[in-house]
Amino acid sequence: MEPTSLPGLVLRIDAKVCHVEVAGRRHVLPLAGKLFEQRSLERRPLAVGDLVDVRVGEREGEGAIDAVQPRQSQLTRRSASEGEERAQVLAANLTLVVVVAAVAEPPFQPELVDGILAAAARERIPTAVVLTKIDRDRRGLAADLAGIYSAIGSRVLCTSTAPGHETPGPLAELAALLHGNRSVLCGLSGVGKSSLLNTVVPGLAQRIGSLNHIRQGRHTTAVTELIPLPGGGHVLDTPGVRNFHLFHTGSQELQFLFPEIAARLPQCGYRNCLHRDEPDCAVRAALTSGAIAATRHASYLGMLATAQQGERMGAQERGASGERRGRRGPRR
Template identity: 65%
Template sequence: MSSPEGLVLRIDAKVCHVEVDGERRQLPLAGKLFEVKTHEKRPLAVGDRIVLDATGQAIDAVLPRSSQLHRRAASEGEEQAQVLAANLTHVLAVQSVASPPFQPELVDGVLAAAARERIPATLVLSKIDLDPAAAKRWSAVYAHAGVHLVATSTAAGHETTAANAELARLLHENRSVVVGLSGAGKSSLLNRLLPGITLRTGDLNHIRQGRHTTTHTELLPLPGGGHVLDTPGVRNFHLFCVGSQEMQFLFPEIAARLPQCEYRSCLHDGEARCAVQQAVAAGEIPASRFQSYRTMLHDALQAERPGSKAKAPARGGARRRPRR
C-alpha cells in the first residue's frame, strides 16, 4: 500500500496542519526532513504536498513543487530562501495608494519574484478612495510595465463593484497567495470578495505599533472553487539568488529596450549609449520602476562578489564585461 499524501494548510511554530483524505491533522515539525540543511530556511511551506510515513503521524517527504513564491530570508550567515507558499497559480500583490503609502520597491520585488517563477500576478491597488489621483498615477506606471492591475476600495460608498467581481473570479479559478504590507487591506478585501470568509482585520494604530493583524498563513479552500492564502504583512521582498544578467528580464519594459542598447550585455547601469537610461530620461520608462531595478541589480552584483555570503545564483551568471 502506498503512503498517504497530504496538503499543508498552515505552519505554526512546532506543528503543521495538514489535510489528509479530507481530514485535518496536526503533525510535528520534526524528523529527518528537518535535519537536512538546505538553502531553504524551512523545508516545508504552506501549499506543499507531502508524503506521510508508515505511522501516518510524521512527514516523510515533500513532493516536487510546481511553483513557489520565495524571498531572501533575513538570516545570519549563509543566505537562505524563505518560501512563502508553494504550488501556486496566482499571486496577488496588494498595495494601498495611501495609509500605508505606496512602496514601489516592495511591489516590484513581489512582481519580479512571481515573474521569475512564471506565476501570473495581479497588482491590487487598494484603498483608492483615499487618494484617487495617486491611484491614477500608479495605474499608469504599471500599465506601462504590462502588469495586470485591479484598483479596489472596500470603503462604504466607494466600493469598486466591477473590480471586486473580477478579483473574485480570479480567486475562484486559482490557488492564490495574497502578499503586501501590513495594513494594505489584504484581509479586508478577501472578506469582502468571498462570502463565508471572515478573516480578522486590523486598525492602523495597531499596525503602526509594528503589530500585524494576520499572524499566520493559512490555505483556505473556497466554497465555489479555488484556494487562497492570506499572509501576514511583509516589509520587504528581496529576491533570492537572481543573477545580475537575469534581473532585467523580470522587468519587461526594461528588457524590451535591450536590443537598442549599444552593448549586448548592457545592464543599464551607467553604460554609454544605453537605450534604457535614455528612455528613463525621456519619461518613457517610469523612474520608480528603474529605481527598483537598479536597487535589485546592485543587490545581485553584491551577492556575486567573491567572498559574499550569498550562494551563487541558481540561474543567470556573473556580470560580463560589455562587448560590442
Template identity: 65%
Template sequence: MPPTEAEPVLVLRIDAKACVVEVDGQGHKVPLAGKLFEGRSHEKRPLAVGDLVQLDPSGQAIAAVLPRRSQLHRAAASEGEQRSQVLAANVTLVLVVASVAEPPFQPELVDGVLAAAAREELPAVLVLSKCDLDPAAAAHWQQVYAGAGVRVLATSTAAGQRTDATLAEVAALLHGNRTVLCGLSGAGKSTLVNHVVPGALLRTGELNHIGQGRHTTSHTELLRLPGGGHVLDTPGVRNFHLFCVGTQELQFLFPELLAQRAGCAYRGCLHDTERDCAVQQAAAAGTVPPSRYASYRAMLARAREAEAPPGRGGNAPKRGGGRRRPGR
C-alpha cells in the first residue's frame, strides 16, 4: 500500500534524477520532478539526504518536502552566483573528520564546518583521524580546538594502533543521534564508520600518489544504526565556505576571538586591520591560535566580497536564501 499523506518518509539517498526514500523499512525509488525545484532557486538541489518528504497518493512522486529542523550547508559557487548546498538535513550532530596527515590537516576547512554547525546551533565534535601517522600534530590540533571550546577525539584505526577508548567515544556519540560526517576526501570518514558501526561495510579507498583521497564515497549514505540513531557518510569536500554570512556575524562563530573583543578600541571592530584591536594583538601573541585567526580573516574577506554591491565584485545571492542572524 502506498503511504498516505500523513506519513512522511525519510530520504536515504539522492541520485541525479531520482531519490531513494524509506518505506516500511525498505528503499523505494522516486523520481525527482521539476516542481520540486520551484521556489528553491537559491539551493543547488531541492532535496538533501535526511529530509522528510510526503509522497503523493500514487507513491511515485514527492508531493512536499517537510520543513527542516536543521541542516549542514555550505556555499556552492555556480554560474557566478552563490547557492546553498545542503550536505545533510535534520541532523543532530556534526562530526568533522580531519586527518592529521595524509592528507594534511586543513584548518580552514575544519573551521568552516565548525562555523557552519555553530551557526545552526548544531553540536559539533572534531575527530582527528590517522593520529598514528603524526602524534605531535595530533597533540597540536587537539590543543588548538580545545581552546575554541570544541570537543576533540584523537583516533586511529590503524592495525595495532587502534585507539579503542576514543573510538568507543565516537560510537557512544552516534548512538541516538543523527550524525553527519564531513571532511576532506581520504580523511578516513568511511573507515571510521566501519570501525564503530557493527555491520557497516562502506567502501574505503587508497590515496593517490600525492596523498589525496580519490572521492571513494560518491553519494551520501544514510545508515540506520542497530542500537538507534542514524549516520550519514558524505563524499569528501575540498572546501567549506559559509553560505551568505554577514561580516558582523562571523566573529560570533569563533568563541576564542569573541572572548578578546572587549579590549578592542572600536565598537564595530571586525578584527581585521583596525587600530587597537585586541583580537589582532591576541593572534600576534599566540593567545588566539594563528590558524584560527587566519580562517576568520579568510571568511571575512569572502563575506565582504559577497556584501559588496553588484558591479563592485559582489556576488550576493538572491534574497531569501540566507540565514543571517546578526548578534549571534
C-alpha cells in the first residue's frame, strides 16, 4: 500500500538528515529525494520551521520529504562566505521573534538588536525584547533600554535567572509569550538565552553555557533546534548570532523598518529624505528633541550605509558584467 502524505514541521536540520515532527512524534528523515536534487536556486531548500509533506515509514529513518509548503515568513540575514553574499534563513514560519540582550556581559550592541528587530519587521513577525542579567545592572542600563524599546512599541521584559535574584513576573510573562507561538530566542552568545528557556520551560534539559567556565565539557548551544513546548508551541534556541545584517534591503526600504522613523517621514521636507543630513528633516528634529533615541538613529545610519554600499556594488557589477561575467572580484 502506498504510504499517505502527512503534514510535518521541520525541527532540526543536520548534514544528512532532518528531524520532522509529524502528529506529535519526531521522525528522523534523510535529506534525499526529488526535492533535494533541484538544488540550483537555494543551497538548502529547507529551513527549520518549514511545513512539509512527508511520508513516514514503519521504521526509524524510513520515509521522505516530498514537498515544502510556501513560507509565511522567513527570518533572514546576510551571510558572506568566500566573498559571495547569500541569504541565510534562520527559521521559517515564526510567529514571534524574541530579541535577547544582556545589560551586563556581553556588552549591549544596539546595531545587533536593531538589526534583528528590522529583519523581523520586514517579515511582519511580532517581536519582544528581553533584557537579561539585571541582577548585574550597575548603571541603570535596563531602565534606559526599556524606555527606548517601549517607545517604539516593543514589549520589553527585564529578567534575571541568577539564583536568588530571579524575576518571577517577567519570567512568567515570557513563558506566556512563548506559549502557543513558534518563536526564536535571538541574540549574542552568552546573553542567557538557554538560561531563560531552562527557567521558563519546565523539564527542559538544555545545555547551559558559561562565559567563565565550562560545565560538563560544553559551553554553548550546539544545534539550532525547534523545541516543542509542553502545552503547545515551539521555541528555537540559537547558538547565538554575532551580527545581523539585512539581506538585500534597499536604502529606501530601511526607513519603514524603524517604526519611529516611518511614523515621521510624512513630515520631512524632502520626499526622498533619508534622514541623514537633509534640511527640514522631521526625523532629525525628533532626534534633537530626544523623541528618537540616538542609538536607534545610529543603527539606522549604519544599516543605510551598508544598503547603499550594496546598491553601488550591484550597479558596478551590472555595468561590468559583460567583461567580468563569471568572475567574482574581491569585495571591499
